[in-house]
Amino acid sequence: MKFSITLQPDNHTLTAEVGETILEAATKHGLQLPRGCGDGACGLCKGNVLQGTVDHGKSTEIALSAEERAAGKVLFCCAKPTSDLVIERREMSSSWDMSDWDAQAY
Ligand code: FES
Numbered sequence: 311m312k313f314s315i316t317l318q319p320d321n322h323t324l325t326a327e328v329g330e331t332i333l334e335a336a337t338k339h340g341l342q343l344p345r346g347c348g349d350g351a352c353g354l355c356k357g358n359v360l361q362g363t364v365d366h367g368k369s370t371e372i373a374l375s376a377e378e379r380a381a382g383k384v385l386f387c388c389a390k391p392t393s394d395l396v397i398e399r400r401e402m403s404s405s406w407d408m409s410d411w412d413a414q415a416y
Contacts, residue, residue: 313391317341318360318398331367332357332386332397343399348387350374355386362395 312325315335326335333355336343346354353373359382366379367388374385386397 313362314394315391316394316396318396326391329390332364332384332389332391332395335391336386343386345387350385350388353385356383357386358382358398359384359389360396360398362391362393364389364395365392 311328316323324339346352350368369385369388
C-alpha cells in the first residue's frame with residue numbers, strides 16, 4: 311500500500327510506502343527537505359500537514375509541542391503517512407537550517 315504526498319507550494323507529488331517517513335519518501339524521490347538530526351529532536355524538519363493524517367512516530371515534545379501537533383505541524387523525519395497527504399514545507403529561512411547553507415552557491 312502506498313500513500314500520495316503532495317508538497318505545497320510547488321504542487322510536487324510523490325508516494326510513500328506504509329511505514330516510511332515523509333522525509334524518507336522525499337529523499338527517495340530526490341527532493342531536498344529541511345533536515346537536521348533525522349531523529350525527532352532538533353525540529354529543523356518541521357512542516358505543516360494541510361490535509362490527511364500521520365503517525366508522529368518518535369517525535370519528541372521538545373521538537374514538536376502538543377500545541378504544534380494540534381495545529382497540524384509534524385516533523386517530516388518522524389511522521390509516517392496514514393492517509394494521502396498534502397503538506398507544506400517550512401520556509402528555509404533559519405540561519406541554523408543546513409538546507410539553506412547547502413543552497414548557497416559556495
Ligand atoms: S531532522 Fe531533527 S527533528 Fe527532524
